[in-house]
Amino acid sequence: MKLGTYRRTNNLTLQAMAARVGLASKGRMSRIERGQERCPTDLAIAIDRATDGEVTIADVRPDLRDLCILREQRSA
Numbered sequence: 001m002k003l004g005t006y007r008r009t010n011n012l013t014l015q016a017m018a019a020r021v022g023l024a025s026k027g028r029m030s031r032i033e034r035g036q037e038r039c040p041t042d043l044a045i046a047i048d049r050a051t052d053g054e055v056t057i058a059d060v061r062p063d064l065r066d067l068c069i070l071r072e073q074r075s076a
Helices: 003-010 014-020 027-034 041-050
Strands: none
Touching: 003 014, 014 027, 014 041
C-alpha cells in the first residue's frame, strides 16, 4: 500500500504520521510520501513497523524488497 493511501485511510495528518515514525518534520514526511526524497533504510523499517506491515519496506524502498521484518506474535 502506498504511504499516502495508508495515512489518509487512517485519518492521519502528515504531522501525526511523521511522529509515529520518529520524524520531527512533516515536510520531510510529505517529500518521502510523494517520492521527492529517498526514504532511508531505517525510516522504511520504522514505517513498516508503525503501519503493522500495511506499508511495507518494499512499498517505500523497492530496492529493499528482500528485507523483511520479524514481528512479535500478539496474544489474543
